[in-house]
Amino acid sequence: MPAFDSAATAAPWDRTHDALVLIVEDEAEITDIIAAYLEREQLRTLRALDGPTALELHRSARPDLVLLDVQLPGLDGWSVLRQLRQRGDTPIIMLTALDQDLDKLTALRMGADDYVVKPFNPAEVAARVRAVLRRTLRAPRQDAPSALRVGPLMIDTLAHTVHVEGEGYSHELLLTLTEFKLLHRMALAPLRIFSRSELMHECLPESEAMERTVDSHVSKLRRKLDEVGLGNVPASVRGVGYRLMADR
Missing domain, CATH: 1.10.10.10 (Winged helix-like DNA-binding domain superfamily/Winged helix DNA-binding domain)
Structure with a gap:
């Protein structure tokens, strides 16, 4: 029987440590709370208060995941999502007060990886971020059948x-x-x-x-x-x- 390689088994989980998450949210208090929970999970964070800044930071910092609010000044979340998907396949989790199935389906059809409805539990947001990072860092997204x-x-x-x-x-x-x-x-x-x-x-x-x-x-x-x-x-x-x- 082959030996159990614990290091190899744990590798997909370890790759999420120190991942960079771009938080795009115009309410500073919400951003602070989310950032605190993500940093507790050994994730790095970067913040943008509006749509144009989010696009600029995404281009310069190349985050591993984007937490994206819908209601943003300058450029709304839907427009940011559309432009990010034109650039590539960075994982994106939408943050919004909209809770209808149609809104969720629209976000997913536009390329979002997950969807969290406000008000939310910040611990749940951190767990969702971890889950998406494990999935995307473990298996290249381009390998998934369209x-x-x-x-x-x-x-x-x-x-x-x-x-x-x-x-x-x-x-x-x-x-x-x-x-x-x-x-x-x-x-x-x-x-x-x-x-x-x-x-x-x-x-x-x-x-x-x-x-x-x-x-x-x-x-x-x-x-x-x-x-x-x-x-x-x-x-x-x-x-x-x-x-x-x-x-x-």
Whole structure:
């Protein structure tokens, strides 16, 4: 049996230490609190109070992650997000008081990696930053597929759209943000069984709901897929959880 290499295993976590986070927020008190929590996590911070300064600091300092408020003087967060995505793939977490699914979906479609709604717990923000940094520093973003095809399903991970395709037709599914996350996660391994707990933690990380809430979201997703001719998708595995496709 090969020896357990603890150093190699810990490497992806260690790479997040001393990462530089650009906080773009026009309220100094909020910025101070966020910075204190991030620095407690051994992360470095840089601050911008408006959109133009954020773009300038992003170009000069090359941060590892950007925490970006929507309501900013000079240039709003949506405009900053758009320009940052034109420059490259720096991870971005949006900070905003907008809490509708449509707003979240818009942010993700524009290229944000995560979305935190005000008022928020600063410890949760720090945890989200850590999670995004672990994911992006561990695996290069350009290696992730921009589209997934599973049977008749075409899932665009950049545009956050899902189409059911067949001979001579393509039907777009109108999914909520949570439904899209669930479908996309299971599509990465369509024959694998996912427990409710796993789906909840990966697809509803900001939620305080119970695991059974996943059942409700999956049921709504299944109903939409059934309406376009995909029955029993995702498939239930009694006493275990769900998988996207049943065994063939």
